[in-house]
Amino acid sequence: MWAMGDTNDGDSLLLADRYRVGARLGRGGMGTVWRAEDELLGRSVAVKQIHLEEGVPAGAARELHRRTLREARTVAQVGHPSILVVHDVVEQDGRPWIVMELVExxxxxxxxxxxxxxxxxxxxxxxxxxxxxxxxxxxxxxxxxxxxxxxxxxxxxxxxxxxxxxxxxxxxxxxxxxxxxxxxxxxxxxxxxxxxxxxxxxxxxxxxxxxxxxxxxxxxxxxxxxxxxxxxxxxxxx
CATH class of the missing domain: 1.10.510.10 (Transferase(Phosphotransferase) domain 1)
Incomplete structure (x- = not known):
């Protein structure tokens, strides 16, 4: 999604030993979206980092990850061509990331x-x-x-x-x-x-x-x- 990026702020980050983060594509109130490469399947994807306020307790962060995974599963079951495909939900440094199809x-x-x-x-x-x-x-x-x-x-x-x-x-x-x-x-x-x-x-x-x-x-x-x-x-x- 959002094929026009600006910086390469996340270039060195590897999520779940699989998704190599590259250019930042956009930022909103609830998350930041990056372009990434799926090194296992050799495809480009988009990853969204869900924003967490500083100092969020570990328990609250775990609950956010569970909610993210649950919602991603629900949306993935809809399976409509006009709804963005969700591939995966991973965790990095206690923060959930949603892995999605990249729409150019x-x-x-x-x-x-x-x-x-x-x-x-x-x-x-x-x-x-x-x-x-x-x-x-x-x-x-x-x-x-x-x-x-x-x-x-x-x-x-x-x-x-x-x-x-x-x-x-x-x-x-x-x-x-x-x-x-x-x-x-x-x-x-x-x-x-x-x-x-x-x-x-x-x-x-x-x-x-x-x-x-x-x-x-x-x-x-x-x-x-x-x-x-x-x-x-x-x-x-x-």
Missing amino acids: GESLADRIARGGPVTAHEAARVGVALTRALRAAHARGVLHRDLKPANVLLEEGTGRVVLTDFGIAQVAGMTTISETGAFVGSPEYTAPERMTDDRTGPEADLWSLGVLLCAAVEGETPFHRDSLGGVLHAAQRV
Whole structure:
């Protein structure tokens, strides 16, 4: 995934005596993604290091690894062509890493930033692919929870639409509103009910999909505001 990297910060790291980490491809709120080489099977992969706060107790780190493995297994069972394939979950220095397929291309967010809004035809194509992916996931009880253009990849050459980061927020034990009252996630794409209650279902993912498609054809979401409070107010008025 994310075939355009910047630095080679992780070049010397070997995960699980198998995955040689190379260029950093991207960094988000919940993890950093690197390009890597699977030295056992001779293929390129992407690896995601889940962020842990400094000073996390060993027991909490082990629980995070168990949750990561459990969620990866669940997503792997969905087996849909528009859902990123998870190959493995490994541990390095007490931190879980998710090993995934490497999709050569750019994210929908990068496409919009580079070329502006997409055509209605392209948005419809992306929407159909994502709807099918979500339907397959929801049938197995898997929610995405953080659907946004940055988590949609467009494969170079084939045009395949690939949805990434299924359940990562849930794996990390993160809810929409943290214990300190801070918002966690992507507020412009978050359904109003998810802002106040984490016990939501597939309908919240479908809300996010609708907002994503609006952003694809307009260049920004209907709820774009200058402050978090403005975003939350706009979304809750719908």
